[in-house]
Amino acid sequence: MEDLMKDLAQARPPVPEVDRDRMERDLARIVTLPQERPVRKQLVRRFAPLLVIGAVIVLAVVLLPAPPQSVQPAAPPKWWHELTRQTSLMIVGDPADPYAVYLDSKTDRWLAANQQVTVVQKDGDVTPFSLQRGGNEWEAAGKPETVPQVGGNHLVRIGPMKPAVQKTAVSGFQMSLHSQARLDSLESLPAEPQELRKALETIVGNDAYRIGSLAMELISSNVRDDQRRAAFELIKTLDGARFLGELTVLSERRGIGVAMAAPPTFQFTDVETQLVINPETGLPIIKRDVITTPQHGLAAKTAISQVEYLLLEQVAIEPIVPQDVPVNGEVESPIIER
Amino acid sequence: MEEFSVVYRECYPRVLAYAASHAGSRLAEDITSETFTIAWRKSGQMPSNALPWLLGIARNLVRAAHRQTTTYELTDFPADDDFAVIELRAALSSLSEADQEVLTLIAWHGLAAAEAAQVLGCTTATFFVRLHRARRRLQAALWTPKFDSARESWKTS
Numbered sequence: 001m002e003d004l005m006k007d008l009a010q011a012r013p014p015v016p017e018v019d020r021d022r023m024e025r026d027l028a029r030i031v032t033l034p035q036e037r038p039v040r041k042q043l044v045r046r047f048a049p050l051l052v053i054g055a056v057i058v059l060a061v062v063l064l065p066a067p068p069q070s071v072q073p074a075a076p077p078k079w080w081h082e083l084t085r086q087t088s089l090m091i092v093g094d095p096a097d098p099y100a101v102y103l104d105s106k107t108d109r110w111l112a113a114n115q116q117v118t119v120v121q122k123d124g125d126v127t128p129f130s131l132q133r134g135g136n137e138w139e140a141a142g143k144p145e146t147v148p149q150v151g152g153n154h155l156v157r158i159g160p161m162k163p164a165v166q167k168t169a170v171s172g173f174q175m176s177l178h179s180q181a182r183l184d185s186l187e188s189l190p191a192e193p194q195e196l197r198k199a200l201e202t203i204v205g206n207d208a209y210r211i212g213s214l215a216m217e218l219i220s221s222n223v224r225d226d227q228r229r230a231a232f233e234l235i236k237t238l239d240g241a242r243f244l245g246e247l248t249v250l251s252e253r254r255g256i257g258v259a260m261a262a263p264p265t266f267q268f269t270d271v272e273t274q275l276v277i278n279p280e281t282g283l284p285i286i287k288r289d290v291i292t293t294p295q296h297g298l299a300a301k302t303a304i305s306q307v308e309y310l311l312l313e314q315v316a317i318e319p320i321v322p323q324d325v326p327v328n329g330e331v332e333s334p335i336i337e338r
Numbered sequence: 339m340e341e342f343s344v345v346y347r348e349c350y351p352r353v354l355a356y357a358a359s360h361a362g363s364r365l366a367e368d369i370t371s372e373t374f375t376i377a378w379r380k381s382g383q384m385p386s387n388a389l390p391w392l393l394g395i396a397r398n399l400v401r402a403a404h405r406q407t408t409t410y411e412l413t414d415f416p417a418d419d420d421f422a423v424i425e426l427r428a429a430l431s432s433l434s435e436a437d438q439e440v441l442t443l444i445a446w447h448g449l450a451a452a453e454a455a456q457v458l459g460c461t462t463a464t465f466f467v468r469l470h471r472a473r474r475r476l477q478a479a480l481w482t483p484k485f486d487s488a489r490e491s492w493k494t495s
Contacts, residue, residue, distance in 0.1 A: 007423075012446040015351070
């Protein structure tokens with residue numbers, strides 16, 4: 001995607017040459033034209049009598065004894081809303097002549113202390129592509145609807161994914177769809193990196209990668225800014241983690257990143273997980289698993305899975321779910337049994 | 339007036355480039371001139387970072403010009419562009435005007451996301467969502483014939 005924007009910049013039409021004479025001529029003409037008076041002055045002059053009357057009324061209201069009233073505080077935001085986009089690559093087909101599929105979908109997630117509403121596989125699609133320039137293995141195989149994973153026991157369904165809605169009512173904060181980690185309260189988590197580490201160790205044990213993964217999930221959760229910053233600092237101190245410094249991702253978003261070695265997947269070895277956050281807000285921009293060596297025809301530094309954080313916000317509105325999708329119905333995953 | 343002149347000379351080329359890319363080179367100078375005329379009239383409202391505000395004015399003028407004419411001037415591209423560039427422009431032009439605008443504000447006019455959001459009159463968060471969707475549609479438009487070029491774009495650096 002980043003390269004796409006760079007390529008697009010290359011396709012920019014030629015910039016017209018500035019005609020300096022015309023530019024200066026226009027400037028000389030423009031500055032002789034009348035300017036709008038500042039609106040404030042005009043308004044004040046026009047509405048001065050009304051302002052005086054208004055001020056008298058306000059004074060009278062303020063000076064009258066007010067009846068005792070109970071003040072209702074504004075309702076606090078109820079939900080933490082996350083909109084993310086997940087993309088991943090999977091190697092499929094004949095192990096002797098494999099190709100790849102690209103899985104792309106969005107997840108809309110609303111979290112409260114004892115409720116969770118999630119829409120998965122939004123705008124989801126699975127697309128085949130060749131690992132070799134000019135290759136078309138999927139088409140040559142007759143465009144099958146399902147293709148076998150290489151090194152796995154499942155099939156991958158090509159084409160659009162069906163969205164699904166999941167609602168659960170459980171106590172505590174589940175950190176992610178795929179994580180068993182659950183916290184009773186986010187508020188009580190320490191905002192000091194080593195104290196936070198101790199708190200996370202009680203949940204996932206003394207495993208650097210699992211602590212780091214949980215800290216990354218915390219960063220995208222509804223925690224305070226100081227807790228979020230502590231989580232990022234904690235990841236930097238973990239064994240095998242390295243600070244990536246400032247970098248630009250998704251074409252134009254600048255952030256600071258941290259990387260840590262990740263366990264191999266069933267298809268890829270030499271993987272590292274990278275997290276890039278906005279240094280001003282502390283909120284995550286992107287989390288991705290990247291291969292550090294060339295594999296299956298993919299270059300080193302290719303992201304084999306990626307989460308883009310499109311929205312992270314507190315909302316007071318109720319979750320918005322697609323009307324035509326049954327709640328807690330069957331999820332038709334693109335990964336199916338052979 | 340001195341402050342306006344500084345902004346004028348600094349931003350003129352970029353407003354002209356914006357106008358040329360959206361309305362063609364024939365109308366570009368007139369739209370640029372009109373943009374700064376309006377900016378002068380409203381100079382009391384000019385923010386310190388004037389470019390997004392100026393491009394917002396230019397955008398309204400481009401739209402007004404489009405409404406007044408049914409035939410748009412075609413942008414004249416150099417004949418020696420390579421195939422990839424031609425293909426990319428074709429994919430871009432297959433998108434909606436809104437998608438093209440989101441993409442080109444970043445890629446062609448060099449605005450930061452917050453500035454581009456200001457031009458379009460939306461929040462930065464909304465802009466990111468629109469940009470993400472537009473990029474995806476551009477990628478899809480390119481993908482159809484060429485899966486391998488998409489693969490190249492997934493490299494992280």
